Amino acid sequence: MDNILSSRPNRTDSNISTHSNCQTDSTGVTESGSKVIKNKKSREVWIDILRGITMLLVVYSHLVSSNSSLNSVFMTTRMPLFFFISGFFIYSLDYDFQLLWKRLKNRLTKQLYPTVILFSLFVIVFENCNFLMVYDDYKAGYWFTYVSVLYFLTLSPLLLLFSKLKLNDWGRILVFSAIILISIITHSVASHANIFASDLSHLLSFEHYISFLRYITCGCIFRILWNKYNNQLMNWILFTLSLAGFIICLRGHNSYISILTGFFGIYIMLFTIYNLTRKINANNRIVRWLSFVGSMTLEIYLIHYFILSTIHQFDFMESLKLHILNTYWEFPVYICISIAVAVVSLLIVKLLRHLKIYKYLFAKD
Numbered sequence: 389m390d391n392i393l394s395s396r397p398n399r400t401d402s403n404i405s406t407h408s409n410c411q412t413d414s415t416g417v418t419e420s421g422s423k424v425i426k427n428k429k430s431r432e433v434w435i436d437i438l439r440g441i442t443m444l445l446v447v448y449s450h451l452v453s454s455n456s457s458l459n460s461v462f463m464t465t466r467m468p469l470f471f472f473i474s475g476f477f478i479y480s481l482d483y484d485f486q487l488l489w490k491r492l493k494n495r496l497t498k499q500l501y502p503t504v505i506l507f508s509l510f511v512i513v514f515e516n517c518n519f520l521m522v523y524d525d526y527k528a529g530y531w532f533t534y535v536s537v538l539y540f541l542t543l544s545p546l547l548l549l550f551s552k553l554k555l556n557d558w559g560r561i562l563v564f565s566a567i568i569l570i571s572i573i574t575h576s577v578a579s580h581a582n583i584f585a586s587d588l589s590h591l592l593s594f595e596h597y598i599s600f601l602r603y604i605t606c607g608c609i610f611r612i613l614w615n616k617y618n619n620q621l622m623n624w625i626l627f628t629l630s631l632a633g634f635i636i637c638l639r640g641h642n643s644y645i646s647i648l649t650g651f652f653g654i655y656i657m658l659f660t661i662y663n664l665t666r667k668i669n670a671n672n673r674i675v676r677w678l679s680f681v682g683s684m685t686l687e688i689y690l691i692h693y694f695i696l697s698t699i700h701q702f703d704f705m706e707s708l709k710l711h712i713l714n715t716y717w718e719f720p721v722y723i724c725i726s727i728a729v730a731v732v733s734l735l736i737v738k739l740l741r742h743l744k745i746y747k748y749l750f751a752k753d
Contacts, residue, residue: 436682438661442469443685447692447726457714465653468603472654475607478543483551488544495540497751503533505749506690514697523590529693531593539604557612564605571601622662630655691733
């Protein structure tokens with residue numbers, strides 16, 4: 389997906405270089421002109437595997453619907469994490485008009501264009517050509533990449549301004565923190581004022597935009613801190629506090645406290661995957677496959693809706709839900725189906741490449 393999960397200081401213990409000419413965001417779209425993790429192990433095992441797991445949880449969620457208690461827990465973190473990764477990659481210390489133009493072209497041709505194409509095909513095939521679905525917040529599920537482009541269009545000018553003003557790191561963190569606070573207040577006000585019910589709001593997916601703005605901005609803040617402190621941010625004290633906070637928020641019923649659930653969940657995932665991948669061989673087959681899934685999130689995200697809409701037409705899927713949802717069998721069964729959906733999506737991509745159609749759908753070679 390968009391623009392999910394970077395500059396780092398040099399570290400000889402993990403062979404990380406801070407200079408590179410490209411980077412890949414949470415949707416697998418390559419960006420140009422900023423500092424990122426160069427080392428293959430660091431990038432694939434630490435970032436791509438995180439995106440790969442999150443992508444599987446997205447498919448899982450779309451399979452089981454909102455009737456699953458376990459899925460309700462996953463939903464507190466999966467989309468916030470995707471947007472966090474997007475913010476992590478959107479941020480750049482040295483922003484100029486040339487970089488802005490390169491990234492804008494990238495977003496429009498390699499993210500928005502395939503989203504429009506696949507959304508249109510989906511509506512034609514499964515929604516009886518009801519293109520009025522563009523006025524639905526969810527846009528048949530394709531809202532994520534659309535909103536990711538909106539974030540880029542709004543955050544990039546701010547980053548350009550930061551560079552022109554030569555604002556230091558803590559000044560940038562202060563501005564981003566203010567944006568998080570404003571987004572939370574705006575969401576509350578807009579909900580009470582029924583602003584999200586307007587046609588314009590539906591067209592812009594405004595509720596999604598405001599809801600996840602806090603996480604993409606948090607990703608920008610984390611990247612600034614990662615530049616300064618690197619793996620010092622990954623410590624057991626923060627992990628323990630985040631885990632305790634996550635559990636408390638899940639058990640609580642206060643809407644303001646529940647806002648923190650996504651932040652705690654993001655850190656738990658970051659800490660866990662970061663530390664696990666430092667101990668696992670990068671050539672491990674599971675690691676390599678998850679890493680590959682993470683690098684293909686855009687394609688899987690856009691294609692998997694076709695697969696799910698097809699299999700949901702069979703009665704056995706509803707029967708399966710009735711028998712195993714909220715049981716011990718739910719996760720192993722549905723995660724296997726999710727993996728199968730991801731595999732089929734990747735096979736479709738391979739077929740599209742073979743038929744030389746891929747470049748017309750995804751504007752890539």
